[in-house]
Amino acid sequence: MKYLRMLEAAILCAVFTLSLGACGILAAAARGDISGVVQGIAELSAAVIEEVGKGNVPKEFTPENEYFIGRGVSAAIVDKYPAADVSQTTTEKQVIYLNQMGCYIYAASGEIDKLKLGNHVSRDDEEMDRLKRFTLHKDVHVGILETDEVMAYSTPGGFIWISRGSIALCENEDQLAAIIAHELGHVVMNHGMDAYRKATEGKITDSPVFKKVTSDLGPVVGNFAQLVGGFADNLVLNGYGKDQEFEADNFGARALATAGYDPKSLVSMLKRLEAYEKAQGEKEGNFAKNHPEPEDRIEEINKIIKDPKSGIKTPTSDPGKVAREKRFKEVWGR
Amino acid sequence: MAKLNVNDKLEVLDETSNKSYIKVRTAGGVEGWIMRGATSEKYIPQVGEKGNTVSEGGSSSAAAKGLNSQIEADLKKNDPKYAERMKTIDALEISFNQNLGGGNKVVARKDPNTNYTADENVPVDPAKIREMFTKFGVDGGVLKIVP
Numbered sequence: 001m002k003y004l005r006m007l008e009a010a011i012l013c014a015v016f017t018l019s020l021g022a023c024g025i026l027a028a029a030a031r032g033d034i035s036g037v038v039q040g041i042a043e044l045s046a047a048v049i050e051e052v053g054k055g056n057v058p059k060e061f062t063p064e065n066e067y068f069i070g071r072g073v074s075a076a077i078v079d080k081y082p083a084a085d086v087s088q089t090t091t092e093k094q095v096i097y098l099n100q101m102g103c104y105i106y107a108a109s110g111e112i113d114k115l116k117l118g119n120h121v122s123r124d125d126e127e128m129d130r131l132k133r134f135t136l137h138k139d140v141h142v143g144i145l146e147t148d149e150v151m152a153y154s155t156p157g158g159f160i161w162i163s164r165g166s167i168a169l170c171e172n173e174d175q176l177a178a179i180i181a182h183e184l185g186h187v188v189m190n191h192g193m194d195a196y197r198k199a200t201e202g203k204i205t206d207s208p209v210f211k212k213v214t215s216d217l218g219p220v221v222g223n224f225a226q227l228v229g230g231f232a233d234n235l236v237l238n239g240y241g242k243d244q245e246f247e248a249d250n251f252g253a254r255a256l257a258t259a260g261y262d263p264k265s266l267v268s269m270l271k272r273l274e275a276y277e278k279a280q281g282e283k284e285g286n287f288a289k290n291h292p293e294p295e296d297r298i299e300e301i302n303k304i305i306k307d308p309k310s311g312i313k314t315p316t317s318d319p320g321k322v323a324r325e326k327r328f329k330e331v332w333g334r
Numbered sequence: 335m336a337k338l339n340v341n342d343k344l345e346v347l348d349e350t351s352n353k354s355y356i357k358v359r360t361a362g363g364v365e366g367w368i369m370r371g372a373t374s375e376k377y378i379p380q381v382g383e384k385g386n387t388v389s390e391g392g393s394s395s396a397a398a399k400g401l402n403s404q405i406e407a408d409l410k411k412n413d414p415k416y417a418e419r420m421k422t423i424d425a426l427e428i429s430f431n432q433n434l435g436g437g438n439k440v441v442a443r444k445d446p447n448t449n450y451t452a453d454e455n456v457p458v459d460p461a462k463i464r465e466m467f468t469k470f471g472v473d474g475g476v477l478k479i480v481p
Contacts, residue, residue, distance in 0.1 A: 071423050083426070103434070
């Protein structure tokens with residue numbers, strides 16, 4: 001007989017009174033957001049916070065460090081939500097498609113001037129300098145999570161995980177590209193590692209979230225693998241801050257434009273999400289508290305797209321639409 | 335329907351029928367489905383409980399130094415479960431490398447401020463991957479830059 005512990009307060013859907021579908025609706029409403037989730041990185045810092053005091057934690061992490069942290073976080077994610085099996089032909093085809101897209105948008109995003117992303121996230125000169133030097137140890141890697149929940153995660157080192165639920169929400173390639181571009185924003189703007197650094201520098205140790213995180217980590221620091229698993233327990237409950245979400249949207253819209261997609265596809269994706277959330281009911285839990293509402297994000301993105309100073313150009317024609325529809329259908333079967 | 339609190343103990347009745355949900359029974363006998371991710375095999379001490387401070391385990395020291403391939407290898411060696419999970423990540427990377435020609439520093443971002451340094455231990459095929467994502471852009475009729 002196996003027993004589990006609840007990680008959070010929740011409503012248990014009685015099997016005889018509510019269908020599994022209803023449970024799924026409740027679950028999705030509690031977590032429903034396509035934005036990246038790497039607040040959990042801060043939790044890792046809890047384990048090393050004492051080492052910081054001893055001067056044992058480097059302020060500078062190499063791209064290789066970030067890559068291996070990303071692998072550790074990814075391992076924890078796939079422990080909670082099974083990753084799609086790439087040995088299956090259909091899945092491999094889908095993953096290849098997503099990785100082609102991720103690499104393509106990432107390559108195009110190199111044209112983006114990070115100084116023009118607005119003032120969503122305040123950074124000192126040292127952080128800006130670090131941001132300008134950002135690079136990945138390896139390529140962008142995009143994986144699929146076998147869950148109907150609507151979610152997408154990004155980690156340091158360029159790992160992006162998109163759920164089947166999120167993919168199903170996309171009507172076309174452009175909307176899928178919007179999710180990846182947004183997640184790439186978290187990666188390229190180094191939000192995960194920023195959280196890590198701030199935590200190790202003690203800047204956020206007074207926050208209620210961090211105190212809870214530190215508390216949660218206490219019993220599992222004896223083993224790093226358990227440590228990663230420990231903060232993954234909170235990973236899905238706490239996302240980035242609202243400012244970082246807006247910044248990732250800003251980056252995402254620009255990345256879509258430089259990659260040749262219509263940046264408005266990010267708006268259309270968020271409208272899909274908004275409609276989905278409304279259909280599921282009110283959001284609950286920490287996730288909702290930490291994330292801006294889709295309508296606020298849509299408003300911000302529209303401001304950026306319409307601002308002539310932003311330099312974002314929306315395509316006036318779309319000669320590749322038919323080709324993208326065709327390959328989207330070939331890969332996803334719809 | 336039942337309200338559950340943090341650390342409530344749940345008996346697992348079915349964890350194989352569905353990938354996202356598991357069927358459980360509460361101490362009060364209510365059966366139902368709960369998100370897999372909302373549960374843990376571990377007891378999670380809350381703020382103020384005894385023993386919830388961060389210890390000085392060897393792994394935290396390792397983490398503090400920053401992860402690298404050697405530390406990851408040590409972790410996998412000492413923790414079969416961690417090693418097993420890491421296979422999934424490896425599978426993703428292997429698939430990527432086999433199909434897309436991946437490796438280190440193969441995506442040439444047009445950022446003059448970026449300082450590229452290659453890791454010689456990992457196969458690199460920048461031409462192949464550049465060709466790959468360029469083709470993706472061309473085929474989709476969206477390519478505006480030539481890497």
